[in-house]
Amino acid sequence: MARSVSSCFITLVVLFLWRVEDVAEACRCRIVHPQQAFCRADVVIRAKVDEVGAGSGNTKYDIQQIKMFKGPDRDINAVFTPTICRKFLETNKEYLLTGRLNTDGTMNIMMCDFSRTWEASSDTQLMRLIQRYQSGCDCKIIPCSSLSCPISSPDECLWTDWLSGNGLSGPQTQSFACLKRRDGSCAWYSMSAQPEK
Template sequence: MSTFRSVFATAVVLLLWRVEEIAEACSCAPVHPQQAFCSADVVIRAKVVSGKEVNSGNDIYGNPIKRTQYEIKQIKMFKGPDKDIESVLTAPSSSVCGVTLDYSDKKEYLIAGKAEGAGTMHVTLCDFIVPWETLSVTQKKSLIQRYEMGCGCKITRCISLPCTISTPEECLWTDWLMEKTVSGDQAKHYSCIKRSDGSCSWYRGMAPPKTDFLDVEDP
């Protein structure tokens, strides 16, 4: 009986370790939309047309690697190669960081991810992928130029006080601290932009950044 309990306990420990390992593999720190734009190879607006499971070679043990392939219709490319993106690849389930895209009604998304071959990109749960309709007007306009102007700045997420910056090139992102959400006012309406003196600060609006700056300590 004691042997059975020992084996059972070991199995439980191994199972919990495996669950924790999978969870950790998909652990993603929230990022401001500007950060997502700057770190991505490809940023597009696209309509998802269809999806299917495909084989993407074999692993080191000879087992087939399954991925989900979504066929898309690119509407606009904000960042990326000259060739249009025609398909998006992702892992087959969320447990391994796969992304599920709705193609039942040809829904439009903003998709940011990594380039993978001609006409193809790869995405994970850690990438910035949201329905196009959920973006604010400022976010949509910032994709054209504003985010790119701030790629030389660093956005530091603040989740508890005290929050400080270490260089003038940083902006404090305080949406979670102030609003308990990562889709708050700064994410929806602000970009972190370089000033003429090389420092960075939050800016709201689409006109050339002259006055509407927030001090780096402000939410």
């Protein structure tokens, strides 16, 4: 009997640790440039968080949608995020949010989706970048964190903010978009520069 209880306990511990590892893996994600997050998202909105609540396995943020940049032809009134690995949004703050549209019309944001407080940048800067992102979705952004980062095709831009140690606060992240040039290749352009026609 003791052996049976001991083996049952060991099995439970192994299953628990396996589940914890699964959750930890689900919480990890590859950091992407904001342009990639914009292009991959079903929904991109500017919204103010009014209230935070909990549901079955989800955190619900009641929001006021201020502007829809990408998504359905109706307002999103709530955003859901898994309680484990959730995005933390503060009430009474405005955000630029990217996420997935569910079949029931609700929006999900995950750990890997892009979110930024609206006050982190000027209105003009964010609006220009969003317009640029829309026109650069055919380009690929390749993160570069070591000195030898080859480009394998002309439609790629090397994201080198990581080389200087700036990461997500670097100039390519904050003020540039990867856009197509006249010859079909892609290159970085600041929000004020015009791409080649």
